[in-house]
Amino acid sequence: MALPTxxxxxxxxxxxxxxxxxxxxxxxxxxxxxxxxPAWAADPQxxxxxxxxxxxxxxxxxxxxxxxxxxxxxxxxQRVSPKVTEGLLTYDLDFNxxxxxxxxxxxxPDGLTYTFKLREGVKWHDGRDFTxxxxxxxxxxxxxxxPRGRATFASVTAVETPDPHTAIIRLxxxxxxxxxxxxxxxxxxxxxxxxAGTDPLTNKNGAAPVxxxxxxxxxxxxxxxxxxxxxxxxxxxxxPYLDRIVVRFIADQSARSAAFExxxxxxxxxxxxxxxxxxxxxxxPGIGAETRGYEYAGRMTQLYFNFxxxxxxxKRVRLAIAHAIDQQKLLDxxxxxxxxxxxxxxSPKLKAFxxxxxxxYGFDLKAANRLLDEAGYPRKADGxxxxxxxxxxxxxxxxxxxxxxxxxxxxxxxxxxQFFDFSTYIQKTYTGRDFDLTLESLQNLxxxxxxxxxxLWSKNFRVGLPFSNASHYANPEVDRLxxxxxxxxxxxxxxxxxxxxxxxxxxxxxALGLIATDGVTIFNKKVKNHTIGVTGVDASFADVWIEK
Amino acid sequence: xxxxxxxxxxxxVRRTALQAVPTVIGILILNFFLLRLTPGDAADALAGEAGAxxxxxxxxxxxxxxxxxPVLEQLGGYLSNLAHFSLGVSPRYNQPVAELIxxxxxxxxxxxxxxxxxxxxxxxxxxxxxxxxxxxPTDRVxxxxxxxxxxxxxxxxxxxxxxxxxxxxxxxxxxGAETIGANLTGWDAVLDRARxxxxxxxxxxxxxxAIYARLTRDDMIEVRTQDHVRTARAKGLSPFAVTRDxxxxxxxxxxxxxxxxxxxxxxxxxxxxxxxxxWPGLGRLAYEAVMGRDFHVLLxxxxxxxxxxxxxxxxxxxxxxxxxxxxxxx
Numbered sequence: 001m002a003l004p005t006x007x008x009x010x011x012x013x014x015x016x017x018x019x020x021x022x023x024x025x026x027x028x029x030x031x032x033x034x035x036x037x038p039a040w041a042a043d044p045q046x047x048x049x050x051x052x053x054x055x056x057x058x059x060x061x062x063x064x065x066x067x068x069x070x071x072x073x074x075x076x077x078q079r080v081s082p083k084v085t086e087g088l089l090t091y092d093l094d095f096n097x098x099x100x101x102x103x104x105x106x107x108x109p110d111g112l113t114y115t116f117k118l119r120e121g122v123k124w125h126d127g128r129d130f131t132x133x134x135x136x137x138x139x140x141x142x143x144x145x146x147p148r149g150r151a152t153f154a155s156v157t158a159v160e161t162p163d164p165h166t167a168i169i170r171l172x173x174x175x176x177x178x179x180x181x182x183x184x185x186x187x188x189x190x191x192x193x194x195x196a197g198t199d200p201l202t203n204k205n206g207a208a209p210v211x212x213x214x215x216x217x218x219x220x221x222x223x224x225x226x227x228x229x230x231x232x233x234x235x236x237x238x239x240p241y242l243d244r245i246v247v248r249f250i251a252d253q254s255a256r257s258a259a260f261e262x263x264x265x266x267x268x269x270x271x272x273x274x275x276x277x278x279x280x281x282x283x284x285p286g287i288g289a290e291t292r293g294y295e296y297a298g299r300m301t302q303l304y305f306n307f308x309x310x311x312x313x314x315k316r317v318r319l320a321i322a323h324a325i326d327q328q329k330l331l332d333x334x335x336x337x338x339x340x341x342x343x344x345x346x347s348p349k350l351k352a353f354x355x356x357x358x359x360x361y362g363f364d365l366k367a368a369n370r371l372l373d374e375a376g377y378p379r380k381a382d383g384x385x386x387x388x389x390x391x392x393x394x395x396x397x398x399x400x401x402x403x404x405x406x407x408x409x410x411x412x413x414x415x416x417x418q419f420f421d422f423s424t425y426i427q428k429t430y431t432g433r434d435f436d437l438t439l440e441s442l443q444n445l446x447x448x449x450x451x452x453x454x455x456l457w458s459k460n461f462r463v464g465l466p467f468s469n470a471s472h473y474a475n476p477e478v479d480r481l482x483x484x485x486x487x488x489x490x491x492x493x494x495x496x497x498x499x500x501x502x503x504x505x506x507x508x509x510x511a512l513g514l515i516a517t518d519g520v521t522i523f524n525k526k527v528k529n530h531t532i533g534v535t536g537v538d539a540s541f542a543d544v545w546i547e548k
Numbered sequence: 549x550x551x552x553x554x555x556x557x558x559x560x561v562r563r564t565a566l567q568a569v570p571t572v573i574g575i576l577i578l579n580f581f582l583l584r585l586t587p588g589d590a591a592d593a594l595a596g597e598a599g600a601x602x603x604x605x606x607x608x609x610x611x612x613x614x615x616x617x618p619v620l621e622q623l624g625g626y627l628s629n630l631a632h633f634s635l636g637v638s639p640r641y642n643q644p645v646a647e648l649i650x651x652x653x654x655x656x657x658x659x660x661x662x663x664x665x666x667x668x669x670x671x672x673x674x675x676x677x678x679x680x681x682x683x684x685p686t687d688r689v690x691x692x693x694x695x696x697x698x699x700x701x702x703x704x705x706x707x708x709x710x711x712x713x714x715x716x717x718x719x720x721x722x723x724g725a726e727t728i729g730a731n732l733t734g735w736d737a738v739l740d741r742a743r744x745x746x747x748x749x750x751x752x753x754x755x756x757x758a759i760y761a762r763l764t765r766d767d768m769i770e771v772r773t774q775d776h777v778r779t780a781r782a783k784g785l786s787p788f789a790v791t792r793d794x795x796x797x798x799x800x801x802x803x804x805x806x807x808x809x810x811x812x813x814x815x816x817x818x819x820x821x822x823x824x825x826x827w828p829g830l831g832r833l834a835y836e837a838v839m840g841r842d843f844h845v846l847l848x849x850x851x852x853x854x855x856x857x858x859x860x861x862x863x864x865x866x867x868x869x870x871x872x873x874x875x876x877x878x
Contacts, residue, residue, distance in 0.1 A: 072597075224828040248724065254824070255826060420587075426596035427588035465603050
């Protein structure tokens with residue numbers, strides 16, 4: 001989220017650091033709430049006073065392969081990593097940055113220098129002091145080896161450490177998304193003395209992490225559980241409230257429901273159970289459901305076209321497909337209403353960038369049929385016009401693909417829907433490329449430069465690379481807008497670039513946004529403060545407490 | 549086992565071992581090439597899960613795991629690893645495969661062992677009951693029960709057991725292998741583990757209960773008509789003694805043969821049951837290895853299971869020789 005705007009905050013650079021900070025927050029608030037009332041952390045459970053003690057039984061659906069997100073960002077790792085390994089900042093439910101390892105921060109007006117004042121008196125779990133060297137080293141690691149960090153920190157030229165509690169990041173060109181990319185799960189700060197001279201991918205810290213966080217890693221029994229214990233020397237005195245977190249992995253969805261019903265679990269994100277079971281599980285006595293806390297990931301279900309197919313190069317065909325899919329019904333039937341219809345490829349929940357003026361193309365079979373007739377694909381004797389091959393990312397469930405298949409059948413498009421396991425899907429789509437349509441499940445992330453640009457930027461057409469531009473979409477105007485938005489330091493101008501981008505993509509029917517799906521957290525009502533920021537259950541849990 | 553029989557058995561063990569080595573290597577090479585047929589590799593899976601990657605990270609991953617080498621070179625590397633008694637390293641877990649397997653093997657063996665014990669005990673008891681009451685209502689009812697056990701998939705049985713015993717009655721835990729963080733020792737630890745093991749072992753066993761019950765029933769009915777049983781009865785032995793010593797003992801031979809064959813099946817069934825019960829065993833490790841394209845782990849498990857099947861077959865041969873002295877140990 002970015003900074004300083006010459007119009008809104010003329011003398012930003014000259015103000016004292018505190019004032020700058022406030023200014024930044026104000027910008028972030030406005031962006032976060034899209035002009036709405038800026039709000040500090042809206043605490044969902046203002047209830048009573050936190051109490052210490054208790055064990056949190058936390059479910060992570062699948063076992064992570066490593067416990068630190070320094071080189072790998074799989075969902076299960078993101079759930080566990082921030083409890084032990086912290087970031088510079090964290091974000092409340094409106095994307096306002098809040099201090100974590102950094103207590104103050106400022107950005108130069110040209111957007112090229114980020115200065116962070118680091119928290120003093122913080123110790124690693126092995127007793128060593130946390131210093132600016134650790135920050136500099138971690139950012140270097142992220143830039144070199146983190147799947148997204150390579151892009152986020154690409155323009156970092158140096159991280160200077162004038163004293164042990166100051167880190168200055170210098171950029172070659174502005175990276176306006178940088179200040180939202182510093183959460184523990186996205187950009188963890190790891191100990192230099194542990195990583196120096198090793199390969200971050202195979203460093204043993206991934207299996208037994210040493211961090212600065214509220215919880216100390218105790219044990220990881222592969223295939224069974226992880227135990228995290230309270231950090232008695234945590235810098236935020238009095239926190240964490242919990243004595244211990246027991247992380248369990250349950251691969252089977254029905255078994256997860258049963259474990260909640262039997263009272264063996266306190267908290268799980270996901271949703272941990274199928275959408276179809278959510279109503280039943282969240283109606284259990286003492287159990288609640290929460291859909292906030294997934295904004296940082298920005299989940300979406302989109303339909304992408306393969307632009308290498310002549311039939312799909314015809315905009316009328318793409319528009320006909322858009323008109324043939326009843327997005328509201330897709331949301332209701334497949335996702336049980338958990339989510340929002342997304343007219344654009346940017347999630348409506350990413351309020352700082354989403355264009356609220358866009359309407360879904362609209363469910364209109366007549367228009368769809370007419371467009372297909374005009375495009376020169378009349379119905380044949382068997383009632384079909386042509387056939388298309390559809391893939392679906394398994395995170396979208398098979399039902400989503402079946403829905404699209406049936407919807408398109410109504411306008412005479414015979415869909416050959418092929419459903420694979422995740423690894424096969426990745427390989428078939430991004431390496432094999434033998435598809436016409438694919439239902440993707442690509443996260444927007446906290447900033448469209450990192451989450452959206454990859455799928456529609458012509459320069460990101462990379463055969464064999466997961467989640468690249470599988471459509472092989474190439475539009476110079478879109479490229480121009482994406483590239484400009486990536487380095488525009490002025491938030492207002494940058495927002496305008498994203499609005500323009502959405503209009504072009506919408507007019508060109510470059511891809512269909514379909515649904516911004518909801519994540520759902522299931523919790524025991526005794527567990528408080530589990531959702532206080534945009535990362536939800538991927539947060540540090542320093543504030544979580546259990547009612548006696 | 550008499551001293552006369554012992555050298556014969558040792559000879560048989562040696563012969564089995566000699567046959568096993570080429571068999572296992574053949575299986576290994578076949579597995580290796582079969583696994584190459586699946587689309588994607590560990591690097592693809594890791595990069596996919598990561599949610600994003602760059603061409604550079606992907607290439608770095610591939611070269612790191614040796615996935616960019618020609619297939620034959622990869623096979624050569626793997627076999628050379630094996631020759632040095634190493635099963636390789638899992639890219640996914642960043643751990644030696646042998647360690648991963650060693651951590652899970654005891655869990656799966658105890659689950660399979662208990663399931664087999666359940667299956668044999670319950671199956672043979674039911675079969676003996678059915679044979680004793682052949683054609684009468686008891687037999688009919690038990691036959692239907694056995695048919696149900698046979699036809700209901702084990703994951704569904706598992707879920708229903710969870711719903712009944714964990715959710716409704718609250719007697720047993722829904723999953724896992726022990727009370728996490730309880731740090732129990734001695735007898736308490738054994739009891740604790742047993743509580744977690746009952747339901748998964750039972751759901752794994754019920755399919756085989758059905759088979760053994762039918763098998764025992766039919767064999768007993770057949771054996772009962774044979775001359776030696778008539779002789780035993782004529783000698784004035786009690787019906788129970790006749791059933792136990794002369795009918796059941798003879799009827800058990802086909803049952804043990806089947807049990808040996810079923811061991812491999814149990815391992816396959818364990819994949820499903822371990823998933824439903826979050827049991828930290830080899831079955832789930834294998835499943836996750838498939839999903840993550842972690843072929844070193846998978847090859848290690850397959851190698852181990854083929855060794856296990858060979859060993860169990862040898863053991864069954866010996867057991868049968870003990871049950872019936874007329875049977876020669878191969």
